[in-house]
Amino acid sequence: MSREKNGWKCKKDCAVAVTINLDGEYFWLSMFPDSVNKPKTLSMGTFGLKRGLDRILDTADRFNIPCTFFVPGKIAETYPQKILEIAKRGHEIANHGYAHENFSKLTLQEQRESLIKCNEAVERICGKKPVGFRAPEGELTKETLKLLYDSGFLYSSSLYNDDRPYFIELDGKTTDLVEIPLQWQLSDFPYFAFNYSPAFPAGQGRIANYTQVLNNWKYEFTGYANSGLAYVLQLDPQTIGTPGRIGLLEELLEFITSSHDVWFCTCSELARSLKR
Amino acid sequence: MENERIKWPDDARCAVMLSFDVDGETTWANGNRGFEGGNNFIRSLSIGQYETRRCIRRILDLLGKYGIKGTFYVPGWVAERNEPMIREIFSHGHELGHHGYTHERFYDKTYEEQAEIIDRSQEIFKKITGKAATGFRTPSGDWAEGTPGLLVKKGFKYSSSMRGDDRPYRTEFEGQESDFIEIPTRWELDDYVQMAYNLYPAEPVGQDRISGYDNVLDNFIREFDGYYRYGLCCAFMMHPQVIGTPGRILLLERLIRHIQSHPDVWIATGEQIADWWRENY
Numbered sequence: 001m002s003r004e005k006n007g008w009k010c011k012k013d014c015a016v017a018v019t020i021n022l023d024g025e026y027f028w029l030s031m032f033p034d035s036v037n038k039p040k041t042l043s044m045g046t047f048g049l050k051r052g053l054d055r056i057l058d059t060a061d062r063f064n065i066p067c068t069f070f071v072p073g074k075i076a077e078t079y080p081q082k083i084l085e086i087a088k089r090g091h092e093i094a095n096h097g098y099a100h101e102n103f104s105k106l107t108l109q110e111q112r113e114s115l116i117k118c119n120e121a122v123e124r125i126c127g128k129k130p131v132g133f134r135a136p137e138g139e140l141t142k143e144t145l146k147l148l149y150d151s152g153f154l155y156s157s158s159l160y161n162d163d164r165p166y167f168i169e170l171d172g173k174t175t176d177l178v179e180i181p182l183q184w185q186l187s188d189f190p191y192f193a194f195n196y197s198p199a200f201p202a203g204q205g206r207i208a209n210y211t212q213v214l215n216n217w218k219y220e221f222t223g224y225a226n227s228g229l230a231y232v233l234q235l236d237p238q239t240i241g242t243p244g245r246i247g248l249l250e251e252l253l254e255f256i257t258s259s260h261d262v263w264f265c266t267c268s269e270l271a272r273s274l275k276r
Numbered sequence: 277m278e279n280e281r282i283k284w285p286d287d288a289r290c291a292v293m294l295s296f297d298v299d300g301e302t303t304w305a306n307g308n309r310g311f312e313g314g315n316n317f318i319r320s321l322s323i324g325q326y327e328t329r330r331c332i333r334r335i336l337d338l339l340g341k342y343g344i345k346g347t348f349y350v351p352g353w354v355a356e357r358n359e360p361m362i363r364e365i366f367s368h369g370h371e372l373g374h375h376g377y378t379h380e381r382f383y384d385k386t387y388e389e390q391a392e393i394i395d396r397s398q399e400i401f402k403k404i405t406g407k408a409a410t411g412f413r414t415p416s417g418d419w420a421e422g423t424p425g426l427l428v429k430k431g432f433k434y435s436s437s438m439r440g441d442d443r444p445y446r447t448e449f450e451g452q453e454s455d456f457i458e459i460p461t462r463w464e465l466d467d468y469v470q471m472a473y474n475l476y477p478a479e480p481v482g483q484d485r486i487s488g489y490d491n492v493l494d495n496f497i498r499e500f501d502g503y504y505r506y507g508l509c510c511a512f513m514m515h516p517q518v519i520g521t522p523g524r525i526l527l528l529e530r531l532i533r534h535i536q537s538h539p540d541v542w543i544a545t546g547e548q549i550a551d552w553w554r555e556n557y
Binding site (some may be wrong): 035037038039040041042043044046047048050111118192194195197199201202203204205206207209210211212242243244245246248 | 280322381383414416417418421437438439440441442460463465469470480481482483484485487488491492494495498499500501502503505506508510
């Protein structure tokens with residue numbers, strides 16, 4: 001196992017970054033713009049801010065884990081008290097676009113504006129500008145990465161091409177912009193997110209079995225710990241924050257903390273641990 | 277930071293509502309409409325016919341066995357074709373709720389059309405049982421902007437249509453809380469999205485597999501345990517044509533036994549829960 005690949009040496013058995021996408025109603029609005037007049041569909045998203053978020057914050061407190069929250073600017077503007085509470089409890093707030101846009105469909109100028117508007121909204125509320133970015137659902141382009149680099153971001157957490165952080169190459173040169181890659185199998189919504197009409201997922205696949213999902217997350221963790229990698233969970237309170245699912249996160253964290261000595265870190269801490 | 281514990285009757289720790297959408301043939305007939313010659317299809321309708329022929333009986337027997345009052349949301353079209361069934365549900369003390377006339381999507385209807393649908397089914401309930409419904413569950417998809425106001429005007433006391441909470445709340449009109457209570461439910465508490473199936477027309481649209489029963493039961497139990505832990509209102513949304521097969525009714529029985537293994541759970545109808553919420557919150 002290449003424990004020092006890309007110049008990154010893991011502290012402890014492995015790194016664990018619990019990351020939260022606070023998409024709220026914009027998860028649905030960006031996919032189905034006409035749901036703006038569909039209160040039932042939107043209520044799937046508002047549940048995350050109304051109920052799921054507090055359960056995640058309590059779980060993070062209980063295990064003393066710093067998390068990273070990727071927040072669309074519009075969510076920050078709509079729920080400033082919630083964002084302030086997250087920051088006060090010691091978590092990192094990062095950029096997730098302004099209205100959770102599909103970045104591949106924006107011009108370079110529109111992408112820049114989306115980044116700036118989100119940064120400004122977060123800074124107004126918490127007094128601190130985000131240093132990290134995660135592209136909202138949809139796509140991004142090389143242009144997006146260049147824009148992040150030019151705008152002085154520390155890291156992106158948007159791609160799926162590794163299981164440890166690395167320096168992003170742009171125009172054939174390694175930059176100091178870090179990518180903290182994701183894996184679908186370590187997310188909650190591929191397993192659980194559901195709406196009947198408009199249909200999500202597109203084929204209306206069944207909601208996965210809770211215990212088996214927990215098992216997947218445990219399998220992967222064991223693999224990451226064996227090889228000293230960076231386990232990046234990607235969760236959304238509207239999905240993991242139901243009364244029955246928050247227990248899955250608790251059981252996973254109990255499993256992690258009882259079986260290994262791991263470094264729980266925010267994404268910016270993880271990015272800074274990467275040495276040139 | 278979980279909110280202060282909710283107070284339920286008799287110091288119960290949480291509330292459970294077992295609700296049943298008795299859609300019968302209506303959803304299948306609506307689905308067939310998009311197909312050439314769909315009005316003459318009979319196979320998909322037969323899935324809905326099975327509900328009133330066999331499944332309702334099993335549900336009523338099971339609820340009777342465990343002393344539970346359920347809430348049945350029945351489209352008027354189904355009610356008027358199954359009068360003895362409606363009378364029996366009513367006479368056993370279960371609640372009958374409004375679910376459109378032919379399970380129409382209210383989002384697509386004008387205000388007048390919605391009013392007509394509401395009145396038509398209420399007349400059918402009154403004719404069969406002498407009592408109009410006080411609760412409403414929006415059929416397929418979303419409701420229209422004016423729907424909640426119309427429901428209040430028509431005398432409804434509550435709705436169980438939304439997805440945005442895990443306890444009842446007062447519906448807001450122009451920022452003002454009203455006496456019109458919402459009892460939200462959740463897709464993860466729904467049997468249909470886990471096990472309903474048809475090949476043609478496709479249900480679900482991507483023709484995923486029928487879920488493993490134990491897996492479904494595991495999810496339901498994990499959710500119930502969470503609602504119990506936090507003291508919330510767990511509104512299961514069942515469909516007799518799905519949960520009322522000889523095998524799946526055993527799944528429901530295991531769920532009920534698990535719920536009733538806790539002595540401090542208030543199992544109530546939608547109307548009871550809404551009344552209680554209005555008086556206390």
